[in-house]
Amino acid sequence: MKIGFYPGCSLTGSSREYNESLLSISKVAGIELCEVHDWNCCGATAAHNLNKELSISLPARNLALAENDGIEELVVPCAACYNRLVMTQHELNENKDMKKRISEKLQLPLEKGLRILNVLQFLEKYFVPQLDQLVKKSLGFDVACYYGCLLVRPQKVLHAERFEDPMTMDVIMQKIGATPVDWSFKTECCGAGFSVSKTEVVGELSGKIVRDAVNRGAKALVVACPMCHSNLDMRRSAIDSFLKKKVDIPVIYITQAIALAMGLTPRQAGIQRHFVPVNLPVNS
């Protein structure tokens, strides 16, 4: 099975473990991910906030390159890139003049409607059906599944089910032995791109998320977005200073949780790269 793969910049740097765990579990499951040839940054929040044309043309180059590679289905694990790519596809379909202009600048066609999958859709489609065979161990702990903004909103374009209380991650975590807690911050914003320029805002917004997860008895937060992960994990000192206490709940990617359940080593899951140490009980 061959599926297109757009890693995005975070997966090559600050969230390498997301990439490592995704590739490890895909390999074991026999799924081949073909990286889009010569992909570029999606422009992220910066392009989106400063320049409308770039916020569309930068993701569009990746869509065109994927099309050029003959990719029909593209998995985009970074929730922020996923959001930008889907929004771009939507905008280009709505605005034919812009589509033509950008396609000319790129000297590449933007014709085929490629299917873009976020990590949860990818896992649901390709892992859940064979999960019984793949899973060797059971994660015996309570988890708070955190979806953030970009996987579920804007609802009108992404068409996410239950956008105020999504369940896809909860269902997967349950299948691998964990117990998802019922909590209130599943889709609250972590502070996103303010990690550097407004760290105190991230400390407060992420602090409220961490606090609720801890209060509901979760032993780990499970995420599917590099930006959420870096805010919740690397910004722990800002979080601790907002909460006025040290909180040690770890934050893991859903792909890392699956890797552990599949019996891969913590190193193959990239667990050692986190700021907040991860010591979770995995039963054989």
Add this chain to the structure above:
Amino acid sequence: MITEELSHKIREKTGVNVRECYQCGKCTAGCPVAEWMDLRPSVVMHLLQSGNAEEEEQILRSKTIWLCLTCETCYSRCPMEIDIPKVMDYLRVRSLTEGKVNRESRRIVAFHKAFLNTIKRNGRLHEMGLIIDYKMRSWNLFQDITIAPEMFAKGKLHILPEQIKGKKQYARLFKKQVKNT
């Protein structure tokens, strides 16, 4: 200029009709950053409907437009389905091109500019380059001085940037787009 024209201009440029807002306040209630804003989202909507040139100026010079995180909570909950984040995009670009960026929000803009500058040069994000560029712009030299070595130790920072190959084609996307970066 009366804001009657502004609401029309917004509708023309973005397709969003701000006149449909009936001030229920749901956007402000759900906004994660409302407490830091000088004008709450529902107030912005109100000013866009009924304000004058002075109020338009107030919005373009506000902290609000730069504090909006585009989390899209307001849009997903608005009973009139008004795409407020799209209006914020429009207001930000105008504020930037007209040189009206709020003084206290300059660090946020500096970060975005540093980010665009880094990806313009390499095609992909180079975190180290971004941080250095941002520090030069914001004079925020000692921030995160402890986090960087730990990131490096955990293999999360590249010394050298990754470069894309199709630079010529890529550069065409930036042509006439970004000034002052």
